[in-house]
Amino acid sequence: MTADQAGGRLVLVDAGPAAARAAHRLGCHTVFVQLPGSAPQELVDDRSGYYSVDFLGEGFPAFVEEVLRPLAPTGVVSPSARGRAPAALANxxxxxxxxxxxxxRRAAAPAGEDPEAGALSALLPGEPGPSTVPEGGEGR
Incomplete structure (x- = not known):
């Protein structure tokens, strides 16, 4: 599947090079949200965006509204424990x-087709479960 056939845009919070390579294999547009000081060169390709933002700080909700909302992502995920709560908050x-x-899967698959299972398992090792913020505001 090519990126042009993909169904959406996937935002990855706090991704490392292995997760970035796995995300690129999904074939969808990818947007990386990294802490300031992270090196983007191992993450981005010609179908990616990159934002350096403190996703652990108080300004992250404003970033989500002002930057991510206009991008209309299909989902926000994080392969790291540190990024899971911000990803859940963004969702x-x-x-x-x-x-x-x-x-x-939604971001990568055209209607009725699933992306490569190996890429998903590399992108999200130890799938933690729902990525929504439960009542009370604590995410995973």
């Missing part, structure tokens, strides 16, 4: 429901 603010694996 909640954007009104996106589903587990990280479901969100990645």
């Amino acid at each position: 909640a603010l954007l009104g996106i429901d589903g587990s990280p694996a479901e969100l990645a």
Whole structure:
């Protein structure tokens, strides 16, 4: 599947090079949200965006509204424990429901087709479950 055939845009929070390579194999547009000081060269390709933002800080909700909302992502996921709560918060603010694996599948698959299973498992090792912020505001 080529990126032009993909169904959406996947935002990855706090991704490393292995997760970036796996995300690129999904064939969808990817957007990387990394902490300031992270090296983008191992993450981006010609179908990617990159934002350096403190996703652990108080300004992250404004970033989601001002930057991510206009991009209309299909999902926001994180392969890291540190990025899971910000990814869940972004999904909640954007009104996106589903587990990280479901969100990645939705972004990568054209109607009725699933992306390569190996890429998903490399992107989201130890699939943690739902990526929504439960009542009370604590995400995974």
